[in-house]
Amino acid sequence: MSQEPVLAATTLFIRRWGEMGATWGISRTMAEIHALLYLASDPLCTDDVMEQLSISRGSASMNLRALGNWGLVQRVHRRGDRKEYFEAEKDVWQMFETILRERRRREVLPIVETIERCLALLSDGKRNNDGTKVKDLNEQEKRFRDILEFCDILNTFTELMSKVSRDEAKPLAAALQELVG
Amino acid sequence: MSQEPVLAATTLFIRRWGEMGATWGISRTMAEIHALLYLASDPLCTDDVMEQLSISRGSASMNLRALGNWGLVQRVHRRGDRKEYFEAEKDVWQMFETILRERRRREVLPIVETIERCLALLSDGKRNNDGTKVKDLNEQEKRFRDILEFCDILNTFTELMSKVSRDEAKPLAAALQELVG
DNA sequence: TATCATTTTCAATAGTTATTGAAAGGATTG
DNA sequence: CAATCCTTTCAATAACTATTGAAAATGATA
Numbered sequence: 489m490s491q492e493p494v495l496a497a498t499t500l501f502i503r504r505w506g507e508m509g510a511t512w513g514i515s516r517t518m519a520e521i522h523a524l525l526y527l528a529s530d531p532l533c534t535d536d537v538m539e540q541l542s543i544s545r546g547s548a549s550m551n552l553r554a555l556g557n558w559g560l561v562q563r564v565h566r567r568g569d570r571k572e573y574f575e576a577e578k579d580v581w582q583m584f585e586t587i588l589r590e591r592r593r594r595e596v597l598p599i600v601e602t603i604e605r606c607l608a609l610l611s612d613g614k615r616n617n618d619g620t621k622v623k624d625l626n627e628q629e630k631r632f633r634d635i636l637e638f639c640d641i642l643n644t645f646t647e648l649m650s651k652v653s654r655d656e657a658k659p660l661a662a663a664l665q666e667l668v669g
Numbered sequence: 670m671s672q673e674p675v676l677a678a679t680t681l682f683i684r685r686w687g688e689m690g691a692t693w694g695i696s697r698t699m700a701e702i703h704a705l706l707y708l709a710s711d712p713l714c715t716d717d718v719m720e721q722l723s724i725s726r727g728s729a730s731m732n733l734r735a736l737g738n739w740g741l742v743q744r745v746h747r748r749g750d751r752k753e754y755f756e757a758e759k760d761v762w763q764m765f766e767t768i769l770r771e772r773r774r775r776e777v778l779p780i781v782e783t784i785e786r787c788l789a790l791l792s793d794g795k796r797n798n799d800g801t802k803v804k805d806l807n808e809q810e811k812r813f814r815d816i817l818e819f820c821d822i823l824n825t826f827t828e829l830m831s832k833v834s835r836d837e838a839k840p841l842a843a844a845l846q847e848l849v850g
Numbered sequence: 851t852a853t854c855a856t857t858t859t860c861a862a863t864a865g866t867t868a869t870t871g872a873a874a875g876g877a878t879t880g
Numbered sequence: 881c882a883a884t885c886c887t888t889t890c891a892a893t894a895a896c897t898a899t900t901g902a903a904a905a906t907g908a909t910a
Contacts, residue, residue, distance in 0.1 A: 497790045529808055580815040595692055609681070610675070641839065661825040664829055
């Protein structure tokens with residue numbers, strides 16, 4: 489270990505990143521592969537991944553593909569080599585922007601769409617209403633609109649993140665903290 | 670349905686919120702209970718929850734407790750009633766702050782701690798190094814520090830969110846969008 | 851203290867998701 | 881075009897997570 493601190497640190501980080509991935513919607517193995525590629529100095533091939541994480545070929549293949557779909561890992565071809573190599577996005581700011589954007593698409597937009605349908609239902613209900621339940625309708629409408637409003641703010645922040653590069657982000661964060669803290 | 674738009678909308682929202690919860694680390698049932706309580710005009714008791722979501726007593730009990738641990742649901746006692754009632758946080762801004770804070774505690778802090786251990790390993794490695802691998806050590810150190818830096822910015826934003834109330838947030842978001850967009 | 855209402859626990863089970871490994875599919879080479 | 885090298889697929893299975901329901905614990909009431 490003391491001869492191989494890079495290896496020791498790599499192992500430690502991969503394990504923890506995998507555990508954390510599991511608490512997101514990402515499977516442990518997928519997160520481990522991501523960590524491995526993030527730390528690797530050079531692109532790795534499927535066999536490297538299989539060997540270093542002790543996983544099957546099938547699992548490596550499927551998880552590498554999923555990471556590609558997330559936009560977190562890219563395929564790399566090497567001249568004179570049939571193998572495909574894989575390389576992770578190394579810019580952390582870019583990486584988190586990708587994750588945020590993807591999660592918004594998968595997790596926020598469906599909610600927004602559903603709430604809009606709910607609001608339409610309530611609005612129908614108001615139109616042909618006997619009059620006894622207007623208060624209920626309005627109360628519930630407010631609860632839906634509150635979530636919608638929050639989703640809007642989330643979107644603004646995601647946009648903001650896309651537009652601010654990492655170098656700008658640190659001073660911006662500091663400035664904001666100053667402003668409100 | 671057309672007589673009960675509130676019910677129809679409730680059902681729709683609960684289902685979707687549950688599905689989304691599943692893509693977070695939250696179980697579908699836990700998210701459904703949360704949605705049910707969020708939309709309810711008054712606190713509900715365990716039997717209400719069981720009945721409305723068709724789940725067992727055990728499941729209701731355990732998930733209500735978990736929601737309590739998250740700080741998203743509170744127990745309410747009613748005078749002259751032995752039953753316990755449950756009420757969800759209704760302020761969406763507060764609700765998301767709670768979620769964000771809890772997720773940071775569970776998902777960001779362990780990473781920070783691990784990276785600090787990794788950096789310590791690398792620093793040991795540098796001290797008694799033969800000299801051949803300094804470049805590797807430095808490269809990897811940068812990758813760890815990049816993540817750490819991002820975690821810091823995340824923390825700043827969480828803090829920011831705590832300090833900004835919902836009413837302030839909308840104009841702030843608008844201002845930021847103006848500024849950068 | 852006994853009784854009754856309610857909540858919690860937990861072992862068994864059901865349900866879900868991840869992984870494997872072998873076979874099929876593609877692509878490149880000689 | 882056959883051989884080789886590599887990737888993908890997918891049915892079987894392993895691993896994990898959630899749910900149930902009945903029994904135990906809690907705690908209020910009389």
